[in-house]
Amino acid sequence: MEDEEQKMLMLRKAFQMFAKSGTIDTIKISTILNTMGQLFDDGDLQAIIDEEDTEGSGKVNFDGFCRIASHFLEEEDSEAMQEELKEAFRLYDREGNGYITTGTLREILAALDDKLGPEDLDGIIAEIDTDGSGTVDFDEFMEMMTGE
Structure with missing residues (x-):
């Protein structure tokens, strides 16, 4: 059951990164799944989205x-x-320092959701970079993605 709760927390975090007014654009779902490292077939995903979004x-x-x-x-x-x-973290930690800068994280978040304004990004960064170091280590990144 605990795994289920962790999954829900992670999904809610991912959803909130993209959500505006309680909904997200279905076109962003593939980006979210990619960010979470999920492999999926575009056709399968579209079919499932169509089932969910009956009004199109x-x-x-x-x-x-x-x-x-x-x-x-x-x-x-x-x-x-x-x-x-x-794996996702390593992609962004190109130098292998064990952390990414909040600047890099800001770019990632901005790329994931172009509706996030500077204040939104500041808020997310402040939440993630809890020690104010200007860097996000893997644990902080994990926490952001999983809510653990």
Whole structure:
């Protein structure tokens, strides 16, 4: 059951990064899944999105997002999830320093959601860089992605 809760927390965090007014654009779901290191087939994803977004509005709420994402998270256990997050972190920690700068994180977040303004980004960064070091280490990154 604990894994289920961790999954929900992680999904909510990911959702909130992209959500405006309680819904997200379905086109961003593939970006979110990619960010979480999930492998999926575009056709499968689209079919599941279509099932969820019956009106074709191009938007889903958090519950819809969870139902869509859970199709791809089924087999995931938290160890595999951690490996995938490590992998994602390594992509951005090109020098292998064990951390990324908040500037890099800001770029990642801005690229993930172009609706985030400077204040939104400042808020997210402040939440993640809890020690104010200007860098985000893997633990802080993990916490952001999983809520642990």
